[in-house]
Amino acid sequence: xxxxxxxxxxxxxxxxxxxxxxxxxxxxxxxxxxxxxxxxxxxxxxxxxxxxxxxxxxxxxxxxxxxxxxxxxxxxxxxxxxxxxxxxxxxxxxxxxxxxxxxxxxxxxxxxxxxxxxxxxxxxxxxxxxxxxxxxxxxxxxxxxxxxxxxxxxxxxxxxxxxxxxxxxxxxxxxxxxxxxxxxxxxxxxxxxxxxxxxxxxxxxxxxxxxxxxxxxxxxxxxxxxxxxxxxxxxxxxxxxxxxxxxxxxxxxxxxxxxxxxxxxxxxxxxxxxxxxxxxxxxxxxxxxxxxxxxxxxxxxxxxxxxxxxxxxxxxxxxxxxxxxx
Numbered sequence: 001x002x003x004x005x006x007x008x009x010x011x012x013x014x015x016x017x018x019x020x021x022x023x024x025x026x027x028x029x030x031x032x033x034x035x036x037x038x039x040x041x042x043x044x045x046x047x048x049x050x051x052x053x054x055x056x057x058x059x060x061x062x063x064x065x066x067x068x069x070x071x072x073x074x075x076x077x078x079x080x081x082x083x084x085x086x087x088x089x090x091x092x093x094x095x096x097x098x099x100x101x102x103x104x105x106x107x108x109x110x111x112x113x114x115x116x117x118x119x120x121x122x123x124x125x126x127x128x129x130x131x132x133x134x135x136x137x138x139x140x141x142x143x144x145x146x147x148x149x150x151x152x153x154x155x156x157x158x159x160x161x162x163x164x165x166x167x168x169x170x171x172x173x174x175x176x177x178x179x180x181x182x183x184x185x186x187x188x189x190x191x192x193x194x195x196x197x198x199x200x201x202x203x204x205x206x207x208x209x210x211x212x213x214x215x216x217x218x219x220x221x222x223x224x225x226x227x228x229x230x231x232x233x234x235x236x237x238x239x240x241x242x243x244x245x246x247x248x249x250x251x252x253x254x255x256x257x258x259x260x261x262x263x264x265x266x267x268x269x270x271x272x273x274x275x276x277x278x279x280x281x282x283x284x285x286x287x288x289x290x291x292x293x294x295x296x297x298x299x300x301x302x303x304x305x306x307x308x309x310x311x312x313x314x315x316x317x318x319x320x321x322x323x324x325x326x
Contacts, residue, residue, distance in 0.1 A: 189222070192208075193206075196226070211229065
């Protein structure tokens with residue numbers, strides 16, 4: 001801790017000032033009292049600053065607590081909102097669905113019971129009711145032919161075996177036969193549909209359900225009813241006639257074109273001999289030779305023009321015959 005002299009110097013006291021205060025500064029009681037007061041004041045200020053720091057820290061912690069308290073209140077509010085607006089309605093919905101399912105299960109049980117009773121009546125067998133004879137012990141006793149004691153130690157209750165009329169059951173062979181018939185009917189119907197589309201196209205749909213109803217009522221095959229109701233034979237004849245007419249028309253057009261081509265080719269070759277294609281056949285010289293054979297006395301320069309003209313005509317006729325004109 002600083003002395004009184006050091007404090008005065010720090011406060012700007014000069015040597016002259018200190019010389020004047022020397023009687024006081026050399027007095028130990030005086031300086032001790034002043035220094036004690038100064039020390040007490042400094043200690044008080046230190047404690048004040050320390051308390052002020054703790055107060056500031058406390059206020060900071062209090063602010064943090066208030067923020068956390070606000071967050072906690074918000075979480076509680078959010079939880080209440082979640083529970084009241086989501087959980088409570090969901091629980092109510094689950095409870096309502098449970099009640100509805102229980103009611104539906106009861107109704108389904110009643111429906112199955114009615115169906116079972118109807119099956120018993122229709123197929124001629126009985127199922128024992130829930131009696132002492134219809135228990136696991138009764139099932140075990142039924143295997144050995146024993147009796148089941150009645151409740152309370154009374155006389156045994158005989159086990160009632162269900163009576164089943166097996167004559168109303170379908171055999172495996174019967175089921176397989178019916179399955180095969182169903183497959184064949186399905187394939188035949190599909191083939192019939194494809195044939196219908198090929199004959200009438202997609203613009204004329206067919207109601208196979210109505211046709212089947214008529215077939216069952218008349219005890220006739222479905223194809224026979226289909227051919228009768230939609231006049232299939234007439235349609236086939238119509239298609240065949242149309243196809244034959246198209247073939248005839250095409251063949252006639254091809255023949256006309258070939259005939260015209262042959263005529264044009266023959267005319268061209270008869271008018272302009274230079275357009276003729278090379279071909280084997282009797283030449284003018286062979287024709288002349290034949291003429292000489294017929295007319296041995298005719299000289300070469302007699303009748304040559306007629307012979308050449310005849311040769312041209314014969315070639316034209318040959319070309320026309322090859323082209324299918326003659």
